[in-house]
Amino acid sequence: MRSFASDNNAGVDPRILAALGAANQGHAIGYGADEWTRRMEQAFREAFGPETRAYAVLTGTGANVLSLAALLEPHHAVLCAHNSHLWVDEGGAPERFLGAKLIPVRAKAGKLQVADLAAELQDPKDEHRAQPKLISVTQATEVGTLYSLAELAEIAAFAREHDFYLHMDGARLANAAVALNCSLAELVRGVDVLSFGATKNGLLCGEAVVFLRPGLDRRFKFLRKQGMQLISKMRFVSAQLEAYLSQQIWADNARHANAMAQYLAKAIVDIPGVELAFEVESNAVFVRLPTALIAPLQAHRYFYVWDERAAIARWMTAFDTQTDDIDDFVEVLRQLASQQTLPGPAPHSPPLHEVCP
Ligand SMILES: Cc1ncc(COP(=O)(O)O)c(C=O)c1O
Incomplete structure (x- = not known):
């Protein structure tokens, strides 16, 4: 019987199973040096723009923590919603793995407001304070609401003005994009790094860390390995993500x-x-x-x-x-x-x- 507990309680979309079946032939080099991964990378460039760099991972928590790890230094802090997955539901993985401070910011109906973010600004010369350097928004939010494109643009402008990175937890990005009737690329305008979710929307398993500005992925392949999210039989995760994007399954x-x-x-x-x-x-x-x-x-x-x-x-x-x-x-x-x-x-x-x- 189907429940209403979570979208990740659902099974696997048959088109994803077909993509897995098609990838299940012969041998392929492991760890991403395979043709499915190349096609997956291309599918992300087509969806998000030519500068995009996408890396498959296995879990949403892994995507979130590694996205942040790629951009932060140890004295940095993250501003995130008080009900965000990062703050509430990742078992302390961000604190343990990043070693950076998370600062929960009151969210109204799941959404961060610029005025509340501004209240967290620190004197950048004050070494006694962890320095906020990244804002994480969740789209769709934890309570199923949506940031409008204008609200996101306002947060992105604030991030730029204060030299912050902007991360989006897109565990349910597809739900947000279709509800707002916009493309995936439009939805991430101003975002530096995206946790691209797909497991909740039909995959067996597979998410991606997607860098949307050149150069930000400089250290990422090493961090993904250290972070235990480098998949040896990568072709099977890549095949799912590629089908998900190119067949409009999302x-x-x-x-x-x-x-x-x-x-x-x-x-x-x-x-x-x-x-x-x-x-x-x-x-x-x-x-x-x-x-x-x-x-x-x-x-x-x-x-x-x-x-x-x-x-x-x-x-x-x-x-x-x-x-x-x-x-x-x-x-x-x-x-x-x-x-x-x-x-x-x-x-x-x-x-x-x-x-x-
Ligand atoms: C908003 C959000 N982000 C990230 C995740 C990642 O979850 P997991 O690590 O279980 O794949 C979830 C899952 O519930 C979520 O709801």
């Missing part, structure tokens, strides 16, 4: 997952005690719901509780979510809701964007 799958999130959001609007916690802009539906409904609903189709204090759950749709899955889930939710006297969301619960570390 766009097809993201469009479908986003449409399923809209379908789910519309289906619950009239259920008493259930309300959206954030705008549904990509493939995530965040809802506040009565606490008593959570466990029985999870037992039917699993999902995560995002914020226990505020009783906010996260329902993710994926490339393979079907309307039948949603109809069935919503039917059970309706039954549960009708069986009880609903207290509604706890009155003291703050909205998620006000919950800061």
Whole structure:
């Protein structure tokens, strides 16, 4: 049964399996010296521009940490959202591997604001302070919202003005691009390095670190090896990424997952005690719901509780979510809701964007 826990709970797109099958012939030199990797690199140049340098890795955490490692020195600090994957969900990998300081910045509906970033500026001559040098934005955000192109341009201009690098965690970049109706290249304007996600949108496994300005990847191949993300049978990861880009799998799958999130959001609007916690802009539906409904609903189709204090759950749709899955889930939710006297969301619960570390 398909759940709403995460888009990475979905299986593998059959077109990706076909690409893996096609790559599974004969021998090929390992570690990326193969024709699939060359084609993958070319596909990234076509999608993001001729100066692009793309390197396959296995995990999103690896992509994030290595992206930052390529650009930072030990006295630098990273400004990231208080609910970013980097800050919350990487098990301390950035701190351990980078040895650099992360500074969580309050995000409103998942999005960093220039005024809050400006408050973190340090005197660049003060050796007592770790020096912020990189801003990391997540697109789509952790709560499924989107930075508009104008909002991104504003952050990029701030980064340029203060000589910061701009990193984008694009674990769900495809969902953002189709929702904003723009190309992948337009979405990363002003970004220096991108964690390009694909596993959540149909791959078996494979992400990429994508450098968008010449010269920034100078040390990267060594860092990737030291960071244990240099894959020996690279052709199989490269073949997936190449198919994902060149066959427009990214766009097809993201469009479908986003449409399923809209379908789910519309289906619950009239259920008493259930309300959206954030705008549904990509493939995530965040809802506040009565606490008593959570466990029985999870037992039917699993999902995560995002914020226990505020009783906010996260329902993710994926490339393979079907309307039948949603109809069935919503039917059970309706039954549960009708069986009880609903207290509604706890009155003291703050909205998620006000919950800061
Ligand atoms: C925003 C974001 N970034 C990065 C990741 C990378 O995850 P992983 O290291 O599990 O591949 C995830 C996965 O949940 C994510 O949601």
